[in-house]
Amino acid sequence: MNRPVVQHPAVHDPEQAPAGSTAAATQSPDPATVTDEVPTEPGTSPGRRASSLSWPQVRSALPGAFRKLDPRELLDSPVLLIVEIGAVASTVLAVADPSVFAVTIVVWLWATVLFATLAESIAESRGKAQASSLRATQIQTTARRVEAPVDTTRYTGNLLALPTVDVASSSLSVGDVVVVRAGEVIPGDGDVIEGAASVDESAITGESAPVIRESGGDRSAVTGGTVVLSDTIVVRITAAAGSTFVDRMIALVEGSERQRTPNEIALNILLTSLTIIFLLAVVTLQPFAVYSGSRQSLLVLTALLVCLIPTTIGALLSAIGIAGMDRLVQRNVLAMSGRAVEAAGDVDVLLLDKTGTITYGNRQASDLLVAPGATIADLASAARLASLADETPEGRSVVTLVDAGYVEHVAATTQDDGAVVELVPFSATTRMSGIDVSPAERAGTTSTPRTSIRKGAASAVHAWVHSTGGHTPDQVQTLVDGVSASGGTPLVVARQTGAGPAQVLGVIHLKDVVKTGLRERFDELRAMGIRTVMVTGDNAITARAIAEEAGVDDVLAEATPEDKLALIRREQEGGHLVAMCGDGTNDAPALAQADVGVAMNTGTSAAKEAGNMVDLDSDPTKLIEVVQIGKQLLITRGALTTFSIANDIAKYFAILPAMFMVVFPQLEVLNIMRLSSPESAIVSAVIFNALIIVVLIPLSLRGVAYRPASASTMLRRNLLVYGLGGLVAPFLGIKLIDLLASLLPGIG
Numbered sequence: 001m002n003r004p005v006v007q008h009p010a011v012h013d014p015e016q017a018p019a020g021s022t023a024a025a026t027q028s029p030d031p032a033t034v035t036d037e038v039p040t041e042p043g044t045s046p047g048r049r050a051s052s053l054s055w056p057q058v059r060s061a062l063p064g065a066f067r068k069l070d071p072r073e074l075l076d077s078p079v080l081l082i083v084e085i086g087a088v089a090s091t092v093l094a095v096a097d098p099s100v101f102a103v104t105i106v107v108w109l110w111a112t113v114l115f116a117t118l119a120e121s122i123a124e125s126r127g128k129a130q131a132s133s134l135r136a137t138q139i140q141t142t143a144r145r146v147e148a149p150v151d152t153t154r155y156t157g158n159l160l161a162l163p164t165v166d167v168a169s170s171s172l173s174v175g176d177v178v179v180v181r182a183g184e185v186i187p188g189d190g191d192v193i194e195g196a197a198s199v200d201e202s203a204i205t206g207e208s209a210p211v212i213r214e215s216g217g218d219r220s221a222v223t224g225g226t227v228v229l230s231d232t233i234v235v236r237i238t239a240a241a242g243s244t245f246v247d248r249m250i251a252l253v254e255g256s257e258r259q260r261t262p263n264e265i266a267l268n269i270l271l272t273s274l275t276i277i278f279l280l281a282v283v284t285l286q287p288f289a290v291y292s293g294s295r296q297s298l299l300v301l302t303a304l305l306v307c308l309i310p311t312t313i314g315a316l317l318s319a320i321g322i323a324g325m326d327r328l329v330q331r332n333v334l335a336m337s338g339r340a341v342e343a344a345g346d347v348d349v350l351l352l353d354k355t356g357t358i359t360y361g362n363r364q365a366s367d368l369l370v371a372p373g374a375t376i377a378d379l380a381s382a383a384r385l386a387s388l389a390d391e392t393p394e395g396r397s398v399v400t401l402v403d404a405g406y407v408e409h410v411a412a413t414t415q416d417d418g419a420v421v422e423l424v425p426f427s428a429t430t431r432m433s434g435i436d437v438s439p440a441e442r443a444g445t446t447s448t449p450r451t452s453i454r455k456g457a458a459s460a461v462h463a464w465v466h467s468t469g470g471h472t473p474d475q476v477q478t479l480v481d482g483v484s485a486s487g488g489t490p491l492v493v494a495r496q497t498g499a500g501p502a503q504v505l506g507v508i509h510l511k512d513v514v515k516t517g518l519r520e521r522f523d524e525l526r527a528m529g530i531r532t533v534m535v536t537g538d539n540a541i542t543a544r545a546i547a548e549e550a551g552v553d554d555v556l557a558e559a560t561p562e563d564k565l566a567l568i569r570r571e572q573e574g575g576h577l578v579a580m581c582g583d584g585t586n587d588a589p590a591l592a593q594a595d596v597g598v599a600m601n602t603g604t605s606a607a608k609e610a611g612n613m614v615d616l617d618s619d620p621t622k623l624i625e626v627v628q629i630g631k632q633l634l635i636t637r638g639a640l641t642t643f644s645i646a647n648d649i650a651k652y653f654a655i656l657p658a659m660f661m662v663v664f665p666q667l668e669v670l671n672i673m674r675l676s677s678p679e680s681a682i683v684s685a686v687i688f689n690a691l692i693i694v695v696l697i698p699l700s701l702r703g704v705a706y707r708p709a710s711a712s713t714m715l716r717r718n719l720l721v722y723g724l725g726g727l728v729a730p731f732l733g734i735k736l737i738d739l740l741a742s743l744l745p746g747i748g
């Protein structure tokens, strides 16, 4: 976020801002102080942050680490709770019977717990910096609220002309309608219901290029705190203050809503079981020790227990999870659940919506193609009439095209004041839109007959024409296929006059552009074992043309929202883990059903609500990074668990011989480490056990390096590196510490 919204001139300079646009200057802190609070160095913006650990980072995480020592905070990590109980008990013992040995043990047991809470606190601190820069977008502004409640779903007049009243943005509630002009901050989350504008969303996405937000289509959602750069839009508020997109982002990056995933819970159960096993092992050690005349002190047994239980992974588990989410945020992806991130690591099918996901989604009418038996005048007039009330960007583009290129063909329509006009809005299920005009019924006049016009997907309009007794000429199919083959979307226009059969007038060519660089990225997904399927409401030929251009593996054409949902269910039943990228309200059910539902930030609020991730850059190939981060998270957790357990087992064999050597000289052969004394062996093991946590914090935050390779190759490699490493490390580490510790009086 190197361009916080507070730096925008409209907010900076109350003199320049249009009257009533922003009360930021009066109600929010002075812009200068706000800017001070916002980390503006490039290092803090998403996707550009370094992942190494710095001392200031550690220092700022320390207070949090101490706060987390509260046993209540450790309740969901039994391993750490045991260590803390051990630390308390040893403290009591050390006070009762002080010695260098006892004090050393006590200090390092506390250090063990602190290093664990520090790991989590550091992982969280990165998000906190980001949250504070997001908070800067939540400035108080004055909203221009439409005074009287309007039913915007029915109101067809000019919303911009309605009287407005100035209110504080914080007092807006869901359903309120506000007008936002150029230079003003959008006062809350909502959908554009009238107009189109360029919007600066850099406060949220870090991306400085303005984006277009317009009513009707799949690019209608706006986010509170972003700035309208040009034109005026009417927005219906969809989120109350306090539960906005930015609020969710803040909760997310701060980790305050972090819930443990089923995988983490399962691992915790394993760690707890191991802890109980080692607890029993240590407890049953004492009778043997007593029998053999080497009764061990409670202090030694506590220290031994802590060395043996899986403290390393117990300490790093939560940091690994938080860091994974953080890595996504750095790439401008907001994951609403950790479960989705983990699922991403195993995804093997990716479904993508076409318009707005694979293409830029700016579908514009570019040409009119006349059907045999019709005239260009017929087609242009009908296309325009059927689009006048079509609030989708496609609909508006038809009106624009006719007015710009065919206006001389449009017959001057005589205004029939009494005519009853019924609008047929576009829906993804009917895949048509249009208008029904019934002339006024007046006695004595020869009234013109009732007229119905439909435009839409060829198959849908064909079915409608057929239902009226008409038919679609073969040449129309040729026109449709021609448009489709070029990757365009054909809209067939037909008109029914009176009760007679409908006539096909021609075809509108909607053009869209495929996003650049998709092919290479889809190749990469294929290499990762992920099959890409484009699902679209468009016809099969267009779908295939775009699929060909973008390089996806498979297509499902003429898909209704239900079809998209059914496809996902089918794949899931076949044992696949499915990701879905989409932007439209009609994608929402599919986004909700998918294991990983990535909504494009350019999409509708419904899509963003339904998915469990939002890509702020609206880049469908971002799934590659999401999958890599998911895999990396799973691999890192697995690797550190392997290391931790191998470590504990090694410690058992490293210290026990040293401890019992005095009574069982035969153990000498096992004492390959030649530790200087039983006390030194115990102290060194405890210190090693604590330090290994610190050593592994950077790795758990950064993640184990991920290279595309088969799961079994990865597993073999990790078992080798982290399993073997975990077995060897304690022998080396403890020996080294023993050499130093033995220099201490009372230990060596």
Ligand SMILES: Nc1ncnc2c1ncn2[C@@H]1O[C@H](COP(=O)(O)OP(=O)(O)OP(=O)(O)O)[C@@H](O)[C@H]1O
Binding pocket: 353, 354, 355, 356, 390, 392, 394, 395, 426, 428, 431, 432, 433, 455, 456, 457, 458, 489, 490, 491, 535, 536, 537, 538, 539, 559, 560, 584, 586
């Ligand atoms: N305004 C409109 N009026 C009539 N028909 C339309 C309109 N917009 C789209 N259509 C038709 O409906 C079909 C499906 O709509 P839409 O594109 O929204 O579906 P979708 O499933 O989201 O597919 P995608 O976004 O992948 O293209 C389009 O391919 C087009 O033929």
Ligand SMILES: [K+]
Binding pocket: 306, 307, 308, 309, 310, 311, 312, 648, 689
């Ligand atoms: K341990």
Ligand SMILES: [Mg+2]
Binding pocket: 218, 353, 354, 355, 356, 583, 584
């Ligand atoms: Mg769509």
